[in-house]
Amino acid sequence: MRIVVTAHHWFPDVPSGGSRLAWGHAAGLAREGHEVYLVTEAVGTSEEKLFDADGVRVLQYAKAPLRSLDPRRAVSHQLAVDSLLTRHVLGPVDAVIGHTLFAHLQALKRYGRTAQSSYTVHSPVRAEYEVAALNSSVWERGRMALAGRLLERFERRALTGSKVLMVDSSFTRRLLAEAHGEEVAERILVIPGWVDESSFVPVEDRSGLRKVLGLPLDRAILFTLRRLVPRMGLEHLIAACGNLRTRGDFILVIGGEGGLRPALEAQAREALPEECVRFLGRVPDEELPSWYAAADAFVLPTSRLECFGLIALEAMAAGRPVLATPVGAIPEVVGRFEKAWLAYAATVEALEELIGNFLAGALPRHDPAQLHDAVVREYGRSVVLPELIAASLGRECHSEGNRGP
Secondary structure, rough: OOOEOOOOOOOOOOOHHHHHHHHHHHHHHHHOOOEEEEEEEOOOOOOOOOEEEOOOOEEEEOOOOOOOOOOOOHHHHHHHHHHHHHHHHOOOOOOOOOOOOOHHEEEHHHHOOOOEEEEEOOOOHHHHHHHHOOOHHHHHHHHHHHHHHHHHHHHHHHHHHEEEEEEEOOOHHHHHHHHHHHHOOOEEEEOOOOEEOOOOOOOOOHHHHHHHHOOOOOOOOEEOOOOOOOOHHHHHHHHHHHHOOOOOOEEEEEEEOOOOHHHHHHHHHHOOOOOHHEEEOOOOOOHHHHHHOOOEEEEEEEOOOOOOHHHHHHHHHHOEEEEEEEOOOOOHHHHOOOEEEEEEEEOOHHHHHHHHHHHHOOOOOOOHHHHHHHHHHHHHHHHHHHHHHHHHHOOOOOOOOOOOO
């Protein structure tokens, strides 16, 4: 089959859970022998880029420099996508698979009458714009709210125009039901993200791994990996660790980049001794399994809108407990394996209590190998990806429909 997959970004350009899953979807289709084209925005260039990777032809268009409320924004995306498809996808297309809004709408417009079509919502657009406006001025919050409402209309076109609809979590399906009604929600399949069972594994020689990473052997390591933006709850995590600094010998390691880094670093200097916190910046994909495996626990302190939580699966597949807030889809993922690892709320006090209990040895511990195997049985790539591919191509699949706790 000739298949067009659309995604916001190519995963190696912009690492995120959604881009990882979209890229894995495209590469999985290519491994099945299909002719696959992945259409994304180019990053760091004003020119389009064309290249092959893992059997997929990647077509990248340059994003027009327009603000979110500019009425030309949607058209500019669609014109750029249509130009790429016209010049580089020759012949009929059998399937259109969307992981991002505007590019998918254009692919639907071009091929939707005859091609199988599916659309995966990783996070509803209106909810994304609402959390993006956190800590903004009143004027900016109003502007973002208007943009979210406008984009929700485009989202509805993608949902009603696609034959198969999918989300990563039951939480996301509930959000879409609230936004677009039960007639849309009842068509949605819940097919979760997956973890690469061969990359994320427990490590027996954790002491040796810590030496390689420059981590001490005599302190507990709390690791988190987040975009440094308001909804991730990192300010709560730093405050909680600051309150705990006299109750345990630990180091907080924060991976990721984002606009809040200067403010978070300043907060950390006030809350914790310098040797007790480390900012890694962007963690290369190939190094990420080592950071998970070397840590004593992974912390997921999200304060708003977590529509799946792929990093929690990766950490647990590496054999590490995940200490998390009960936000969005996190209880579906973490609570499925250990409810005691969930805080009672997304607050400084709740995180302080949870992490304090962990440092005191008061939380359940799971054998790393058994935890890995449990995650892989439910969410391993070899389990979930064939299900996703089958659904997106209109084949019969065996989705549970809800993998919540």
